[in-house]
Amino acid sequence: MSKHSSTEDVEMPGQKAEANVSDYPETPEEDVFVDADVGPDFHGLSWQGAAVLICKSQFGLGVLGIPGTFATLGIVPGLISLLIISAITTFAGLEMGRFRQAHRTVHSIGDAGQLIFGPMGREVLGFFYWLYNALIIGAAMVTFSIALNTLTDHAACSIVWMTVAAAITIVVCTICRTMKYVAPFGWLGMGCLFVAVWLTAIACLAQSRPHKAPSQGPYDLGFQAFATPSFGDAMNAVATHVLSLAGTATFIPIHAEMRRTSDYRKALWAGQGFVVINYTLVGIVIYAKVGQYVASPAIGSAGPTVEKIGYGIALVGLMVSCLFEAHISAKYSFVRILRGTRHLQEGTMVHWLVWFFSILVAVIVGFLIAAGVPFFGDLLGLLGSLFGVLWAMVVPGMTYLYDRDALRRVPRTWREILIALMMLSGFFVIVGGTYGSVSAIKADYDTGSLKSAFVC
Incomplete structure (x- = not known):
């Protein structure tokens, strides 16, 4: 007898024009993991x-970068950008679940690449998927070090x-070899980050004037409905929104380890809904109260005392971010081998x-790149944009096109229109975000603001 019944999710495919996640039968014998x-x-x-x-996979202290994007774009374009990208990535998450339910041997973006592009697609997409996640591990470690530097007044080197x-x-x-045991850490980490983020937002609301504003006399909040940023700055702000919601690729390995994959949509709506609501509310609250005086990251917008308390609460959540990203990266190479x-x-x-x-290599690579590349933040933005x-x-969008005939779609349906818009928007952000990131790297070199490798 296996650990889980192989028939609890079985639902034979129907003849409907609009297929969904549960329109495909469970096929444990073809799954990447077999119940045993x-x-x-x-x-x-x-x-x-x-x-x-x-x-x-998406919610962290990065949410405190959202108010800064509103300051760059203005509150109206900023909100429109955030909500449109939230809708697109939610739709993409649904498509990832549908695709993985139809192709149970798929465990990662690399496996999807093999189906769509062949063996070379698997190796190319798989490598960059692994590298991208390794860089996210490095970014999580950098944020963890920033938190401890703040709490200890730089008592030790980063x-x-x-x-x-x-x-x-x-x-x-x-x-923790399975996501079943990673999930409890996820609850703990999410709780700590949620409290830290909203502590910052509420502290900003309670201030009589922004912490970084002049301490005496009148000041200009700088709150704008519509701002006039340069193209590079605007695209960096939009890319920040995309990167804040770019955890879509991790939804495939999450789906692969679910007890009942027919519950995937429920999990997606709950998780994505929580993220989008908090991104929107935190961005509005902090930008409306702090305006042009928003710090980066915004956890410093309420002053040093709140910043220390916030980082202290968030510390566990930041550590969980390292654990989760390392697990995702290591699980890719583990399954691949x-x-x-x-x-x-x-x-x-x-x-x-x-x-x-698999864990050791992913963590070491993330550590070395984060500590050794002087423009690591801009590098992360560049690879994130790409x-x-x-x-x-x-x-x-490509996964949908791969299955289009099998799904018996009528051409030019609403879903296909959304797929086309999603892919076109993606290519536009790739070009614009790459331009903005390269411009930022060049500006850092021109101003000589870059540090040397492996320094505090």
Whole structure:
């Protein structure tokens, strides 16, 4: 008897024109993971756990970058941009679930690339998917070090705090081989980040004047309905919105470990809804109250005391971000290496060694790039504009086109119109965001503001 019934989600395909996630039968024998009595439970993730991991793939202190985008674009274009991109990425998340339900051997963007483009597509998309996630690990470690520097008044070098984060990540991730056990950390991390973010927003509301405004006399809040940014600045702001919602690629491995994949839509609506509501409200509240005096990240907008308290509360959530991103990156290489062998699910020596070194390599690469590249923030923005947008807006459209005939779609339906708009918008943001990121890197070099590699 397997750990989970193989028939609890079975639903035979119908002849409807509008297929959805549950229009495909469960086929455990073709799944990347097979239910078995031995080894870790790779089908143990509840829909609630999936929802919180969907949240965690996108929600972090990055939400406090949203007020700055409103200051760049103006509140009206900023809100329109955020809501449109939220709708597009939610639709893309639904498409990712539909595609993975139809193709149960798919575990990552790399596997989707193999179906769409062939073996080379698998290797190219898979490598950049892994590299992108490794960079996100590095970004999470950098944020963790910023938090500890703030709390300790720079009592130690940033490299030391990043090393602490890396060590904790390696140890905990080695123990937690399945998302079933990552999900409880997700709940803890999301709770801490939620409190920290809203503490900052409420503290900004309680201030008589913005912390960074002149302490005496009149001041100009600088709140604008419509701003007039340069093209590069505007595209950087839009790219920030996309990158804040670019966790779509991680929805595929989350779907792969769900106990009941027919609950995926429920998990997506819950997780994505939480993220979008908080992004919108936090952005409006902080920008409306602080205006042009918004700090970057905005957690510093309410003053040093609130900043320390906020980082103290968020510290656990930042550590969970490192754990989650390392798990996603390591799970990709782990499955890629052991797929089709008994070592994928049996707790053999090979299984444990591949899992450990998958974590170790991903964390080390993220650490080295984050600590060694002087323009790491701009590099992350550049690769995010290139690949984060690709995962979030372009590849989901390609998965639909791949299955278009099987889905018996009538040409030019509303869904196809949305797919076309999503892909065109993605290509536009890729071009514009790349231009903005390259311009930012050039400006840093021109002004000499870049630090050397591996310095505090």
